[in-house]
Amino acid sequence: MELTEAQLRARVDADWDDILAVLGRRIELKPISAQGITGEHMRASAEYVAKLLQGVGVDARVAQSHNPDGTPGAWEVVGSNVVDPDAPTVLLYAHHDVQPVPDAFAWDTDPFKGTVVGDRLYGRGACDDGGGIAIHYGALKALGDDLGVNIKVFIEGEEEMGSPSFIPFIEEHRDEFEADVIIVCDSGNWAPDVPSLTTSLRGNATCDVHLRVLEHPVHSGQYGGPILDANTLAAMLIASMYDEQGELAIPGLEGGEPIGGLQRDLDEVNLRADAGVADPYRLAGTGSLASRLWTKPSATVIGFDAHPVDGSFNVISPETTFRISLRVAPTQEPHAAMQALADFLESHAPFGAEVKVTPLEAGMGWAMDPDCTATKDAMAALEEAFGVAPVNKGEGGSIPFIPELQRIFPHAQVLVTGPEDPKSNAHSPNESVSVSGLRNDVVAEALLLDKLARA
Known part of the structure; x- marks a missing residue:
């Protein structure tokens, strides 16, 4: 019964x-x-x-x-x-x-x-x-x-x-x-x-990106101009991952709509308040907030090696390493997503700087x-x-x-x-x-x- x-x-x-x-x-x-x-x-x-x-x-x-x-x-x-x-x-x-x-x-x-x-x-x-x-x-x-x-x-x-x-x-x-x-x-x-x-649930993949432009530090007044520092080049490389709307534009990364359909989208006012978003900031990406948060990939720089402001001096940084946490669409194999990210970064090195990607953890x-x-x-x-x-x-x-x-x-x-x-x-x-x-x-x-x- x-x-x-x-x-x-x-x-x-x-x-x-x-x-x-x-x-x-x-x-x-x-x-x-x-x-x-x-x-x-x-x-x-x-x-x-x-x-x-x-x-x-x-x-x-x-x-x-x-x-x-x-x-x-x-x-x-x-x-x-x-x-x-x-x-x-x-x-x-x-x-x-x-x-x-x-x-x-x-x-x-x-x-x-x-x-x-x-x-x-x-x-x-x-x-x-x-x-x-x-x-x-x-x-x-x-x-x-x-x-x-x-x-x-x-x-x-x-x-x-x-x-x-x-x-x-x-x-x-x-x-x-x-x-x-x-x-x-x-x-x-x-x-x-x-x-x-x-x-x-989104998958995840993490990698370290090492960028090198010089064999050693040099004076920024003597060489600054034709030689960009590693931090600036890293910033340019990171920015190249996105289109003008803030969407990841990396071939091979998959995305999609919410699984099972979207009955109700997330409320932007609540999301901004919950995350403590600064008032002038415009949310990146296109489509529903739900898809942007649940089923599309996202990349976050979670670590960056750079000299602190305190004690900084006039040299061009020769190299740097930053870490990216890539959230992967629920149905994409994370190692395939990581390879797509690595291929993109290594082929988009600004001004031909040396870029090497080291994959770390990955989860489906x-x-x-x-x-x-x-x-x-x-x-x-x-x-x-x-x-x-x-x-x-x-x-x-x-x-x-x-x-x-x-x-x-x-x-x-x-x-x-x-x-x-x-x-x-x-x-x-x-x-x-x-x-x-x-x-x-x-x-x-x-x-x-x-x-x-x-x-």
């Missing part, structure tokens, strides 16, 4: 105080992975999450991962609940580690005590990703004996540290990750009252399949739970383990959900989660799992 939204909401409402208490306790545990992923505080956090999941039918346990070099890694939570060998299997992902709090005085509440003010619960990890754990816990508790899919869980202990042991752990425990659907609950909604699936992006069954069920569940249609929402950044999951388990349908919203301040002071939004997220995941049982 298919459960209705009203039935599941009544169950979530009856357990709501418990769900909020679970989230509050998660905040109090202070599972800051930056203070040591192998620490006892991280083990205690994992044990608490395992006990929670055991209480909702999951045979959960704590396991320690290993880094690629064989050293001990994070404390992870894995487990399963097999209700029917012939039923679909769903892997539920979240992470139990949180970011540090460098300055508790920047908070309006105690960062390690869950505090409800109005419709928001404040505390470090309230949304990222204690809220994700609360959603999985609440949904499984609401379904209870009516759960119709097999469940596997992976609650990671080092996501905020870049997941160095993630792939080795999966390779060692592949059977515990095999699933038909993977729900990654570590993203967010368009607004507290408007749900979203995360439809795409990810794009949701808008036509798969799991996506359609998720969209329907979100609309039923929130009472409004979901708005597709991409992300300009990268979550490297998601494309890795898709690579290792190519037949799994991946959904990216989560409790965050534009007011959540993840990683920042006054991190919070919408209480009403979180409740709807719990109902939505319960509805989704019920729908997947009949997919």
